[in-house]
Amino acid sequence: MKDDPAGAPRTVPVQSATFTSQVNAEIRRAAATGIYDIRGGGAKRKVPHFDDLLFLGASISRYPLEGYREKCETSVTLGTRFAKNPIKLAIPVTIAGMSFGALSGPAKEALGRGATLAGTSTTTGDGGMTEEERGHSKTLVYQYLPSRYGMNPDDLRRADAIEIVVGQGAKPGGGGMLLGQKITDRVANMRNLPKGIDQRSACRHPDWTGPDDLEIKILELREITNWEKPIYIKIGGARPYFDTTLAVKAGADVVVLDGMQGGTAATQDVFIENVGQPILACIREAVRALEDLGMHREVQLIVSGGIRSGADVAKCMALGADAVAIGTAALIALGDNDPKWEAEYNALGTTAGAYDDWHEGRDPAGITTQDPDLMSRLDPIEGGRRLNNYLKVMTLEAQTIARACGKNHLHNLEPEDLCALTMEAAAMAKIPLAGTDWYPGKPGTSY
Amino acid sequence: MHIFDLEAQGLRALNTTLQAQKNDTNQTVWEVLNPKGSHAIAVGLDAPIEVNVRGSTGYYCAGMNKQATVHVHGSAGPGTAENMMSGTVIVEGDASQYAGATGNGGTLIIKGNASSRCGISMKGIDIIVHGNIGHMSAFMAQSGNLVVCGDAGDALGDSIYEARLFVRGSVKSLGADCIEKEMRPEHLNLLTDLLARGGCAAKASEFRRYGSARKLYNFNIDNAY
Numbered sequence: 001m002k003d004d005p006a007g008a009p010r011t012v013p014v015q016s017a018t019f020t021s022q023v024n025a026e027i028r029r030a031a032a033t034g035i036y037d038i039r040g041g042g043a044k045r046k047v048p049h050f051d052d053l054l055f056l057g058a059s060i061s062r063y064p065l066e067g068y069r070e071k072c073e074t075s076v077t078l079g080t081r082f083a084k085n086p087i088k089l090a091i092p093v094t095i096a097g098m099s100f101g102a103l104s105g106p107a108k109e110a111l112g113r114g115a116t117l118a119g120t121s122t123t124t125g126d127g128g129m130t131e132e133e134r135g136h137s138k139t140l141v142y143q144y145l146p147s148r149y150g151m152n153p154d155d156l157r158r159a160d161a162i163e164i165v166v167g168q169g170a171k172p173g174g175g176g177m178l179l180g181q182k183i184t185d186r187v188a189n190m191r192n193l194p195k196g197i198d199q200r201s202a203c204r205h206p207d208w209t210g211p212d213d214l215e216i217k218i219l220e221l222r223e224i225t226n227w228e229k230p231i232y233i234k235i236g237g238a239r240p241y242f243d244t245t246l247a248v249k250a251g252a253d254v255v256v257l258d259g260m261q262g263g264t265a266a267t268q269d270v271f272i273e274n275v276g277q278p279i280l281a282c283i284r285e286a287v288r289a290l291e292d293l294g295m296h297r298e299v300q301l302i303v304s305g306g307i308r309s310g311a312d313v314a315k316c317m318a319l320g321a322d323a324v325a326i327g328t329a330a331l332i333a334l335g336d337n338d339p340k341w342e343a344e345y346n347a348l349g350t351t352a353g354a355y356d357d358w359h360e361g362r363d364p365a366g367i368t369t370q371d372p373d374l375m376s377r378l379d380p381i382e383g384g385r386r387l388n389n390y391l392k393v394m395t396l397e398a399q400t401i402a403r404a405c406g407k408n409h410l411h412n413l414e415p416e417d418l419c420a421l422t423m424e425a426a427a428m429a430k431i432p433l434a435g436t437d438w439y440p441g442k443p444g445t446s447y
Numbered sequence: 448m449h450i451f452d453l454e455a456q457g458l459r460a461l462n463t464t465l466q467a468q469k470n471d472t473n474q475t476v477w478e479v480l481n482p483k484g485s486h487a488i489a490v491g492l493d494a495p496i497e498v499n500v501r502g503s504t505g506y507y508c509a510g511m512n513k514q515a516t517v518h519v520h521g522s523a524g525p526g527t528a529e530n531m532m533s534g535t536v537i538v539e540g541d542a543s544q545y546a547g548a549t550g551n552g553g554t555l556i557i558k559g560n561a562s563s564r565c566g567i568s569m570k571g572i573d574i575i576v577h578g579n580i581g582h583m584s585a586f587m588a589q590s591g592n593l594v595v596c597g598d599a600g601d602a603l604g605d606s607i608y609e610a611r612l613f614v615r616g617s618v619k620s621l622g623a624d625c626i627e628k629e630m631r632p633e634h635l636n637l638l639t640d641l642l643a644r645g646g647c648a649a650k651a652s653e654f655r656r657y658g659s660a661r662k663l664y665n666f667n668i669d670n671a672y
Contacts, residue, residue, distance in 0.1 A: 035666070147568065153530075194664070198666050202568070207526040207548040216486045220510050220526075
């Protein structure tokens, strides 16, 4: 571009759509530090999601239920296949696994309090079971993870269900790292590792390698716990049809399916943003696997990854899930990324809503930290109250939509209640594009 | 002594019966007949009883054991004594892969050879192997002691934390961040005790010690593999 002495209009500067300012900043950061970016949370990129689906509602061809008067059930029973003691929850919104270590003790307590008030379950994470969450969770799911940090038979028996974690949506095929900043004496002791070192969570289990082994592992866990506990298998959204099939084959009572928007305490940004599928693309494939095996509703399906509202819950149920799990949304309900801490987020070089360096342990909201001063900012009783409120609102929202679709139980929502706004969402969710009776790949169509 | 015919009475009945034993039980010695490679034999025990399994076992024998002594008079399948908390497990024959995986405590004695990944992610257990061990043993081993009277396979102690490894024979290769370390008097004393507990005739002075270089303890891109 040159100056035009005649004063003719100049071309304006054009920023590259490929080399955006964000991309360029990351290149400069990588060049300066020599290390990839590690962060918490889930995928931030825009992917087809539940916003791309709409409910049709009732009309002449469908009969609605009265919004505030007629009953719309929300309960769900999990673990009906083999367990002696299935879990009955009042609402189909559960709290996903998050570790003590990644989260503070008060945060775990708040999750337990809120979940219990709402009549649902919460879940441990890597690092073992704490008294805070066992004591305050009426229904607690105990995760059985590759690291086996804190794993012991007494806690296994104190749990209400066992979740064998094969993968998670933020990083299918990946392990994790709890950085040394968060390894206090208590965390180190629970994990049997030195204080202050980075603690690696393995990407695969140490004593089984495939579905045949997993079947025997499940037998062992059932034998240790007198066949009482429902056994969940959690998978990341990689190959949902085959992974669900194999989980059922291995003997799962419940399959937990986590899409790429699902959060993590700490993983490489490149992993979070580039590995795995959006949950929207996974649910129908998992349901198809269950249907092909004649196991839909006998093996329950819990889905997670970016669920925010009762509308999202209702859409998951309509696509065939039995329940959902929330993680990031639950932390936000507790106060994570609240603008009231904006000055402190700014001091950390970020802003409310974008803070994701959960692994560094400097969370101004006092949730993803082990720092005593920061931890004290979260009142677990108030946090539990807020979480309960949020869970109630989600449930009321889902009921509102279900009634409008003429359903007296959230489980009665069905794919026929939905339409898709985009071709991508239509293809992924196998839901007709709005205004048509067609979706890409629909059987009997040629395109 | 109580005799339990696994083939006739079934796994569920066996584990229910053994798990029901209390600390003060007077039914302290059990014989399990006809194991025939069954999985999950004598898992989740929590009483000071002795269980003699007369034959070879499948996966996860004595898994998550507390207090009990489980004696396999044969060979053992994968994951024997996995996540053991306390007590003793003795295998007269060979043990398949993942023996003693993630064990938190207690003692595992293998009188034959152990396959790959012996002591993987061990968290305090003591493992004494009279013979050889396979590749990737003591991977991410956190604490406890692994004694090998024979040879060790490839990648011993890969990504090891604070566990101590003692090998009398050759080590085919060491894994990431695992190095040979000085055998000081306290280690010789510890090893002498472990050898005695394991019923090994070998002398502590014949062993070499391996452990963590601790270069992977805090992430450094220059140490990445």
